Amino acid sequence: MNTGLTPLLRLVDVDAWYGHFQALRGIDLTVHDGETVAVIGANGAGKTTLLRSVMGTVTLSPQSRVELAGVELGSRRPHERVREGVTLVPEGRKLFPSLTVRENLEIAATRARGRWDLDSVYDLFPNLPLLARRAAGSLSGGEQQAVAIGRGLVANPRVLMLDEVSLGLAPVVVERLYGALAEIASSGMTMLVVEQDVGQALRIAKTVLCLRAGATVLAAPAAEVTAAAVTAAYFGASA
Amino acid sequence: MTWVNAVVQGLLLGGVYALYACGLSLVFGVLRIVNLAHGDLTVLAAFLALVVGQALGVHPLLTLLVVVPALAAAGYALQHAVLFPALRGGELAPLLVTFGLSVVLQNLLLEAFSADTRSLPAGTLGTAGLALTDLLSVGWLAVLTLGVAVAVLVGLQLLISRTAIGRAMRATSDDPETAQLMGLDDRKVYAVATAIAFATIAVAGVFSGMRGTFTPTLGPQLLIFAFEAVIIGGLGSLWGTLVGGLVLGVAQTVGAQIQPSYGVLAGHLVFLAVLAARPGGILRRAERR
Ligand SMILES: Nc1ncnc2c1ncn2[C@@H]1O[C@H](COP(=O)(O)OP(=O)(O)O)[C@@H](O)[C@H]1O
Ligand SMILES: [Mg+2]
Numbered sequence: 001m002n003t004g005l006t007p008l009l010r011l012v013d014v015d016a017w018y019g020h021f022q023a024l025r026g027i028d029l030t031v032h033d034g035e036t037v038a039v040i041g042a043n044g045a046g047k048t049t050l051l052r053s054v055m056g057t058v059t060l061s062p063q064s065r066v067e068l069a070g071v072e073l074g075s076r077r078p079h080e081r082v083r084e085g086v087t088l089v090p091e092g093r094k095l096f097p098s099l100t101v102r103e104n105l106e107i108a109a110t111r112a113r114g115r116w117d118l119d120s121v122y123d124l125f126p127n128l129p130l131l132a133r134r135a136a137g138s139l140s141g142g143e144q145q146a147v148a149i150g151r152g153l154v155a156n157p158r159v160l161m162l163d164e165v166s167l168g169l170a171p172v173v174v175e176r177l178y179g180a181l182a183e184i185a186s187s188g189m190t191m192l193v194v195e196q197d198v199g200q201a202l203r204i205a206k207t208v209l210c211l212r213a214g215a216t217v218l219a220a221p222a223a224e225v226t227a228a229a230v231t232a233a234y235f236g237a238s239a
Numbered sequence: 240m241t242w243v244n245a246v247v248q249g250l251l252l253g254g255v256y257a258l259y260a261c262g263l264s265l266v267f268g269v270l271r272i273v274n275l276a277h278g279d280l281t282v283l284a285a286f287l288a289l290v291v292g293q294a295l296g297v298h299p300l301l302t303l304l305v306v307v308p309a310l311a312a313a314g315y316a317l318q319h320a321v322l323f324p325a326l327r328g329g330e331l332a333p334l335l336v337t338f339g340l341s342v343v344l345q346n347l348l349l350e351a352f353s354a355d356t357r358s359l360p361a362g363t364l365g366t367a368g369l370a371l372t373d374l375l376s377v378g379w380l381a382v383l384t385l386g387v388a389v390a391v392l393v394g395l396q397l398l399i400s401r402t403a404i405g406r407a408m409r410a411t412s413d414d415p416e417t418a419q420l421m422g423l424d425d426r427k428v429y430a431v432a433t434a435i436a437f438a439t440i441a442v443a444g445v446f447s448g449m450r451g452t453f454t455p456t457l458g459p460q461l462l463i464f465a466f467e468a469v470i471i472g473g474l475g476s477l478w479g480t481l482v483g484g485l486v487l488g489v490a491q492t493v494g495a496q497i498q499p500s501y502g503v504l505a506g507h508l509v510f511l512a513v514l515a516a517r518p519g520g521i522l523r524r525a526e527r528r
Binding site: 055057079082083090097106108110155 | 418420
């Protein structure tokens with residue numbers, strides 16, 4: 001899978017724990033500069049935990065390594081990792097409900113100007129300017145997800161991680177959001193996308209990683225992944 | 240006229256209570272930490288103003304230049320080094336820490352200053368007044384205190400609603416875990432919020448020290464008044480805290496007008512009545528959880 005690209009995010013032998021429960025087992029993953037990797041798997045497979053291991057909000061075994069552009073994130077606290085250049089659009093959007101849409105975006109915006117700012121997010125999601133002064137808690141699910149994606153973008157991360165963007169949203173809304181994600185990807189953003197909706201995931205990803213019970217059961221270029229292979233990996237049937 | 244006088248004096252007294260309460264309101268409303276040492280810190284600020292005023296030979300108002308930064312620094316350090324780490328031990332842990340701090344402060348102040356009753360020498364500011372009518376006059380210091388209380392609360396409200404640090408405080412209060420994911424250092428946000436709250440405690444200590452008397456063990460009494468003002472007005476609402484302070488002040492002076500010994504009791508009764516009728520307080524903010 002060596003394409004001559006630079007590895008940007010690298011996970012090596014990652015074991016993650018919630019107390020005595022091991023949620024990830026020996027995960028290896030490399031995301032190259034500018035590529036999109038999709039992580040799929042059934043509920044409870046460990047997808048969210050994989051993203052948390054990058055943000056530093058879950059306990060890892062000592063040998064586990066998480067590197068961003070060659071820098072070991074190790075003991076850094078979550079907000080320091082954001083400064084290093086990883087941002088998570090969390091599962092369930094997690095907007096600040098009492099803040100306005102605009103404030104939700106401003107809070108994550110970096111002072112150092114990058115490709116993404118409030119204006120370019122408003123261009124990407126043209127309905128957001130109209131909602132800018134509304135409390136984020138009062139928006140519909142799809143609108144909230146757009147704000148959550150925008151909030152991730154304005155941090156101008158080197159790697160943008162998204163957790164189940166489609167969760168609980170109508171297909172037409174999901175379609176529109178993935179259209180925006182495709183635009184973001186084509187702007188050169190490196191992305192790690194967790195998704196249950198395999199069809200959408202395959203649409204924007206170059207590489208697919210399938211997890212089952214905390215372990216990798218399939219890692220392949222998206223173009224070579226068949227529906228049968230995904231189903232087999234998902235449910236553990238012998239392919 | 241005596242009733243009008245009671246209400247006017249009550250509003251002025253309410254200024255003191257509002258001032259006591261704003262730091263508590265901020266720590267309670269934003270950080271969701273109940274600071275049981277709040278009253279003792281107010282007393283500490285008054286003693287600090289006494290010492291600084293005597294040492295430098297300056298008016299208590301000038302000691303604010305020392306007392307405010309000193310308390311703010313203490314607040315930052317306390318939150319950063321003690322309260323924030325204690326939060327990991329559950330919500331009860333910071334409560335116990337502030338209770339311990341309350342006991343320690345009272346004993347240290349007793350040790351250092353004895354149980355004597357003190358007050359800050361306000362000079363002519365403390366005695367001069369304005370006669371509104373023959374029967375109704377207001378003291379300048381009381382008016383100034385109310386003005387300062389309003390200014391502090393307006394300032395806090397603007398800080399919270401308009402500035403980046405205020406936005407960070409609201410976000411962290413909404414959802415601390417997500418705030419971290421958005422690059423906010425929650426420990427620093429908490430420490431800055433506490434520093435701001437302690438700065439208002441310093442102002443409250445100096446003004447109440449000039450308006451009345453204080454002893455090392457007055458803290459718990461002040462805590463109760465501050466608490467009542469916050470609850471009457473509504474948790475998490477700074478305007479509510481102003482209203483709560485004024486309602487408490489008027490209840491006390493009007494109660495005392497009925498029967499001198501009823502003053503404080505009337506305040507407690509109004510507090511209980513508000514709690515029973517509107518548990519969220521008079522001005523509860525609807526969108527807050
Ligand atoms: N905070 C937690 N404490 C204990 N166990 C957890 C916690 N979060 C997740 N788990 C467990 O870890 C496993 C992986 O969870 P998760 O990463 O959220 O899965 P996914 O995102 O793929 O649905 C599941 O078995 C889940 O029950
Ligand atoms: Mg998940």
